[in-house]
Amino acid sequence: xxxxxxxxxxxxxxxxxxxxxxxxxxxxxxxxxxxxxxxxxxxxxxxxxxxxxxxxxxxxxxxxxxxxxxxxxxxxxxxxxxxxxxxxxxxxxxxxxxxxxxxxxxxxxxxxxxxxxxxxxxxxxxxxxxxxxxxxxxxxxxxxxxxxxxxxxxxxxxxxxxxxxxxxxxxxxxxxxxxxxxxxxxxxxxxxxxxxxxxxxxxxxxxxxxxxxxxxxxxxxxxxxxxxxxxxxxxxxxxxxxxxxxxxxxxxxxxxxxxxxxxxxxxxxxxxxxxxxxxxxxxxxxxxxxxxxxxxxxxxxxxxxxxxxxxxxxxxxxxxxxxxxxxxxx
Amino acid sequence: xxxxxxxxxxxxxxxxxxxxxxxxxxxxxxxxxxxxxxxxxxxxxxxxxxxxxxxxxxxxxxxxxxxxxxxxxxxxxxxxxxxxxxxxxxxxxxxxxxxxxxxxxxxxxxxxxxxxxxxxxxxxxxxxxxxxxxxxxxxxxxxxxxxxxxxxxxxxxxxxxxxxxxxxxxxxxxxxxxxxxxxxxxxxxxxxxxxxxxxxxxxxxxxxxxxxxxxxxxxxxxxxxxxxxxxxxxxxxxxxxxxxxxxxxxxxxxxxxxxxxxxxxxxxxxxxxxxxxxxxxxx
Numbered sequence: 001x002x003x004x005x006x007x008x009x010x011x012x013x014x015x016x017x018x019x020x021x022x023x024x025x026x027x028x029x030x031x032x033x034x035x036x037x038x039x040x041x042x043x044x045x046x047x048x049x050x051x052x053x054x055x056x057x058x059x060x061x062x063x064x065x066x067x068x069x070x071x072x073x074x075x076x077x078x079x080x081x082x083x084x085x086x087x088x089x090x091x092x093x094x095x096x097x098x099x100x101x102x103x104x105x106x107x108x109x110x111x112x113x114x115x116x117x118x119x120x121x122x123x124x125x126x127x128x129x130x131x132x133x134x135x136x137x138x139x140x141x142x143x144x145x146x147x148x149x150x151x152x153x154x155x156x157x158x159x160x161x162x163x164x165x166x167x168x169x170x171x172x173x174x175x176x177x178x179x180x181x182x183x184x185x186x187x188x189x190x191x192x193x194x195x196x197x198x199x200x201x202x203x204x205x206x207x208x209x210x211x212x213x214x215x216x217x218x219x220x221x222x223x224x225x226x227x228x229x230x231x232x233x234x235x236x237x238x239x240x241x242x243x244x245x246x247x248x249x250x251x252x253x254x255x256x257x258x259x260x261x262x263x264x265x266x267x268x269x270x271x272x273x274x275x276x277x278x279x280x281x282x283x284x285x286x287x288x289x290x291x292x293x294x295x296x297x298x299x300x301x302x303x304x305x306x307x308x309x310x311x312x313x314x315x316x317x318x319x320x321x322x323x324x325x326x327x328x329x330x
Numbered sequence: 331x332x333x334x335x336x337x338x339x340x341x342x343x344x345x346x347x348x349x350x351x352x353x354x355x356x357x358x359x360x361x362x363x364x365x366x367x368x369x370x371x372x373x374x375x376x377x378x379x380x381x382x383x384x385x386x387x388x389x390x391x392x393x394x395x396x397x398x399x400x401x402x403x404x405x406x407x408x409x410x411x412x413x414x415x416x417x418x419x420x421x422x423x424x425x426x427x428x429x430x431x432x433x434x435x436x437x438x439x440x441x442x443x444x445x446x447x448x449x450x451x452x453x454x455x456x457x458x459x460x461x462x463x464x465x466x467x468x469x470x471x472x473x474x475x476x477x478x479x480x481x482x483x484x485x486x487x488x489x490x491x492x493x494x495x496x497x498x499x500x501x502x503x504x505x506x507x508x509x510x511x512x513x514x515x516x517x518x519x520x521x522x523x524x525x526x527x528x529x530x531x532x533x534x535x536x537x538x539x540x541x542x543x544x545x546x547x548x549x550x551x552x553x554x555x556x557x558x559x560x561x562x563x564x565x566x567x568x569x570x571x572x573x574x575x576x577x578x579x580x581x582x583x584x585x586x587x588x589x590x591x592x593x594x595x596x597x598x599x600x601x602x603x604x605x606x607x608x609x610x611x612x613x
Contacts (some may be wrong), residue, residue, distance in 0.1 A: 002555060028373070029507035029509075030507055030509050030510070031507050031509050032506050033509070034508070034509030034512070034513075036425060037418060037425070037508075038418045038419070038421050038422035038425075038426055039422060040418075040422075041415050041416075041417075041418030041419045041422060041509060042418075042419050042423070042427070042431075042435050043421070044415050044421040045415065045419050045435065045438060045439060045442065045483065046435070046438055047339075047480060048415075048442065048479070049438050049441065049442050049445075051453070051457070052442075052445060052449065052450070052453045052475070052476075055452075055456045055457065056452065056453065058456075059452075059456050099419070106352070107352050107356055108353060108356070109351040109357045110348065110352035110353070111349065112350045113349050114350050114352060115353060118345065118346045118349055118350070119350065127357055129601075130357055130360065130361070131356065131357065131360065133594065133597055133598075134360040134364065135362070136533060136534065136593055136594070137364070137537075137590065137593070138536075138538070138539070138564060138589060138590075138593060139537070139539065139566070140537065140539040140564045140567050140568050140571075140586075140589075140590065141537070141586050142363075143568070143571065144367075144567060144571050144582060144583070144586050145363060145367065146367065147571055147572070148571075148579070148583075149366060155506070164345050185440045190359060190360075193356055193359075193360075194356075194360070197356065204465035208530060218408045219459070221338050221339065221341070221342040222342055222343055222346070222408040222479075223342040223346070224338065224341075224342070225347040226345075241385020244444075245442050248444075248588070251444075251445075251446025251447070251448065251449070251450040252446075253446065253539070253540035254539045254564075254568060255361065255538055257568075258487040258571065258572060269537060278446060278448045278540070279450050281452070282448060282540055283454070285451075285455075285543065285546065286543065286544050291501060297452075298452055298456075300360075300447065301449050301452045302450055303498070304446055304449055305445060305446070305449045306446070307442070308444055308445065308446055308449075309441060309445075312440070312441055312444035313437075313441060315444075316437060316440050316441070
């Protein structure tokens with residue numbers, strides 16, 4: 001067994017500097033200068049990430065002092081009276097992201113399994129290429145399609161039969177205006193599917209081929225191999241891909257802003273209009289009159305940053321752990 | 331065939347069909363999206379879209395010439411901000427970093443990549459717009475530049491890392507300093523990959539809207555110089571799409587078509603450049 005770090009972590013390929021050479025000699029050869037330059041760039045990346053956090057904390061001071069932790073659990077949003085609570089937006093962000101994952105995860109993971117384990121290689125390559133290309137479509141275009149194609153479709157064809165069937169349930173009750181938590185969830189699910197597919201497929205492909213071959217040699221079918229050999233190895237990484245998709249859904253702005261309905265209240269029904277953290281920042285930031293108003297919006301940004309930071313951090317750990325395990329077993 | 335064999339074959343066939351259907355549905359939805367954007371967008375396109383300024387509210391006609399130029403200018407600033415840091419950071423990761431420092435930088439880069447774009451917008455507002463006192467092309471460029479860094483780092487690192495170790499050893503054996511080996515041997519060997527990575531990076535931020543909303547803002551007229559607010563294609567699409575005017579909706583589709591074509595063309599070109607290089611070197 002090879003030490004896993006040796007493979008996943010590219011160690012300095014040129015090895016250590018020669019010991020005997022003095023600083024002056026290395027300065028003259030330019031090596032020390034080059035090292036300083038790239039170190040500076042690396043340091044800048046740490047610095048930028050730190051600045052993002054500190055700016056959000058500094059600029060939201062007014063609002064944090066005024067409302068304290070109450071900001072997170074109250075639901076008044078009244079710019080005129082200067083009273084701000086984040087709950088409707090936190091709720092909307094969580095509901096739309098949950099809806100998105102509910103639809104996107106089964107579809108995305110099944111597609112990834114098909115592409116990496118069950119499909120013929122050429123078909124798999126072609127479909128993967130298409131899916132990755134479509135991950136490049138800008139989010140504002142998903143919003144455009146959301147407004148002019150999805151919303152009318154939901155209004156005319158999907159929601160009326162759904163309500164006549166399940167309208168008595170609180171989550172499907174009330175009038176449907178087209179823009180809603182549900183519409184935002186559908187658009188988000190379409191946007192994150194390519195992510196889930198391409199990351200999950202990568203994780204599945206990192207499972208060593210020998211393990212599959214051993215399973216085939218024992219007479220297992222492709223599906224049995226997938227379920228009993230590949231899946232247990234890849235499961236953590238696939239959870240990682242789901243977390244990545246979640247982080248993206250939580251922070252997605254344009255597409256959600258265009259179809260969520262911009263209503264600053266909390267509704268049980270997913271067919272009612274709502275709001276999300278990113279959407280209210282996008283809509284009200286330039287119109288924010290007064291320092292407290294702006295500061296409250298920036299505190300919303302801080303909340304969003306903190307949540308996606310944690311979710312992303314978790315996702316990366318899961319994916320790194322899985323891919324590294326796959327490599328070290330090879 | 332006994333019962334167990336039969337059940338095994340049936341389960342196998344069922345799962346191939348089920349997961350295959352999922353993959354088809356995914357690709358189908360995405361193809362529909364692409365097709366609809368192209369079909370509807372191309373119909374909405376007119377010549378004046380490229381040559382004229384936006385028409386005043388309520389009038390039909392006009393174009394988005396200023397937004398096309400504005401997007402280009404914002405992307406120039408973004409490249410100037412994001413590319414040097416991202417490229418050099420990638421060189422550090424591949425050629426200089428110890429295992430521990432490399433892991434930390436990679437982790438931070440991934441987290442920076444995951445910061446929601448609207449949050450980057452807020453930070454660019456606080457850092458640039460507040461200091462300058464007004465919205466500007468530069469502020470928009472800084473926001474997009476920060477967004478470019480993570481992908482520039484990771485793609486540069488990936489392609490440098492794929493350069494065979496032998497090339498480095500050969501250069502060092504000739505007595506060259508390490509930095510000259512990197513600059514004259516390693517980087518040129520990985521250049522096509524790095525360029526394709528930068529192109530994909532640019533294509534990604536070209537469609538970003540949220541970070542521009544309160545940095546570059548918007549502008550109904552030409553934006554001269556670099557310190558005025560400017561129109562950009564993504565923000566125009568957003569503004570026009572949520573407006574109540576049918577003619578603005580048509581122009582939003584036209585702008586969406588242009589944006590999509592640019593993004594897809596850059597993506598395809600970047601993938602072709604790298605694919606051809608890979609075939610040429612047989613690696």
